[in-house]
Amino acid sequence: MLQQTQVATVLPYYKEWLRRFPGFAALARAPENDVLHAWQGLGYYARARNLHATAKIVVDGHRGRFPREIGEMQDLPGIGKYTAHAIATFAFDRPVPIVEANVSRVLSRLFDLRKPIDSTPGQNALWNYAAPLVPRTLAADYNSALLDLGATICSPRGPKCKICPVKKFCSAKDPASLPIKRARPRTKHLIERHALLIRQNKILLQSAERRWRGMWVLPQLDRHHKGINGAIYSSNFPFTNHRITLQIFPTKTRALRNRTERWFEFGELNSIPIPSPHRRAINALLN
Template structure:
């Protein structure tokens, strides 16, 4: 398979990659955005930004990034924090496994490397939650290593440069992207090159209405229909789910339930109402997305139970902001708490 892929990559390789790199770097130095994680080469700060930017837009990450570094300024500070504190600072960013993995990675760096991340791609790759992209991103942005990285923006740029008809979310399509990214690399100093590729995808080579006439590397691009690329496999059908929960308030205290499953483990939410449990007045209902699901969260007024379960706790409504809540439940609680006053 590797031989076949390299043979295919050789057929669709970019002509004159040196010229492409020079044009791209020149454009980036003139037009690259001033982002907070671009003002530092601190490996910890770079890793935090990369974890946060997974599946989250730049505009959302900015404020979280600043608050996180203020609360946990380095690997040792994060390693010493409790999971509850970590989840509370992260809440609102979603995909909480990222926060748990970042916490675990900090503990590993503190324990094995005295709080200093090694300048070694293999060591970085061994950290919890660090995949091929994140390891390469930390190596290139923190240590200026010339290593290939593929995120959504770079994948789109390369797919259009190659006029790649292979779906990029297949094994074959993904490997073509990585091989091409490797071929495009300079011999050293990959920070500017990878930043420029990423920025081109974010600012000009966008999913819709790409600005091809002002693209600095348009002469190297093969596609005639950029908006049709990159291709992906058909999306799975959306599955509808119902989540029925209870609103139980007693003397200004709200009953919450801590999650133990993998989805929202460690976070708090409103207690679940079982299928056979009687439901009273519907107080609130709205939909929210989760992977390929569309979940309808319905909150019902309920009576105070005789006793709470071990994973439940009474929390003053005035202290809700200090609790790490699942995002849809935080939204529901804030709306209902406002009407409860």
């Protein structure tokens, strides 16, 4: 949950998730609909699908016990090098390094790394710097401390070098200029047009594909649907390197177009997974 999402946002979701799915067996048994419903509002739904798939593999392939070996962890869906190392150190207190955004910043400054940290050579350098620093004991405490150092002292802008506890080891000549990153791809703007169809306290929704697969959204209109003027709702939301404008158009009631569409009672809407931009639109329009 914490990938790409801040702790304060995650906490209520984490508690509710553990209440609904207190272990791998409960998560593995749950229908995808319930899993996505518990995740809605957090975004990046691939994480929920990966957790669900991982729970099934742990139950079926590891007799319900999460693997202890980093290589085996990395075979699980959605678990890369960083996540496997984070689990190994925080869950099992293994003396292994972790390299994420905060740690990357601290290490790139400590070692005055002049390579982009989001390039393969930069990543390799960071993991090589990180490994020999990890103590044999209390590795979880050490890794937590390094994360906190990055979050509170060695901050992105205005690092507090005067009070930094590792100042005497630091090679950075111009800390604020580090870390170096590659240029970001330019943000692209997309317009997505959807329909509002209402009939006797029911609303027509469509089972989403691709980005929100397994969730319910307002029915999509084709790309040539006529312009902005007829829209009764418009809002913007970010998605990876896109800025998406969601426009909703009132549409006359019609027969179901295909099997991916279904009528839902208004009272059912809270119990089905709907991505946040569409839920905000539905709430605004129904209110």
